Amino acid sequence: MLNVILVSNFSMKDELADALKRNHQLFYNYLVQDIQHIERYPIDDKYKSIIIQSANAIKKIDSSNNHIYSCERIYGIGPNCKQWVKKKFGIRCIIPDKDFSSVGLIEKIKDDGYNLGKTLLLKGIGGKRLMEEYLFSEKIDFKISNVYERILNEDNLRNVLEKAKEGAIILAFSKSSIEPLLNEDLNLNKIHFIVLDKSDEDIIDENCVASLTKIDDIYEIDKLVEKIVSING
Secondary structure (H helix, E strand, O other): OOEEEEOOOOOOHHHHHHHHHHOOOOEEEOOOEEEEEOOOOOOOOOOOEEEEOOOHHHHOOOOOOHHHHHOOEEEEOOHHHHHHHHHHHOOOOEOOOOOOOHHHHHHHHHHHOOOOOOEEEEEEOOOOOHHHHHHHHOOOOEEEEEEEEEEEOHHHHHHHHHHOOOOEEEEOOOHHHHHHHHOOOOOHHHEEEEEEOOOOOOOOOHHHOOEEEEEOOOOOHHHHHHHHHHHHO
8 A cells, every 4th residue: 555645735634634544545745845934024014915835924923913914805715724813813804716826816806896905925035926927917006925834844755765665655745745755765656746727837747756636625635535446446
């Protein structure tokens, strides 16, 4: 049986672990990139709109940051953003209906026809520039705040390589969590990748791996486990 290894940050990892255990799957959680937060108070002024490009950009923001409550509208890239904004601040975060990517979020903003006005974009260092480019093209008055950076966790990376040397099912929901694996001595022909289907990026070449499964919603735990079991069958 192949080990199942989660290498990305995932808010429902405990629910996933329980479901996999019930299905007799060997599950390991090794986040290969730690999140180091840079700024707890990045919401430094009154903004009409706030756009959250990653849930990591909102998790460590201090809940006493009062400017967030005066914002008229908050957009986030996916369910993680929505949950964290609700959990920390008790306010609504609007997300795409299904395409949880920069492209999906841009389309959601366009469909809403909302005038963003003065906007704050919360993101991480080295994050994708699609949203930034969209705001610039629309002549939106916006500011970027890089709230966090990704730091390679070398211990977890070594653990992944050890657990995957005979083959594995790797759950990786961002390109940045896969890239460290590609620079190591890992036999990709034995690795089955399950990734989030993001229309704005090619996460990995499916011709280089044992299999590549793209899923629309990583929060549908039952379907995710069903796919894992089918690979391991």
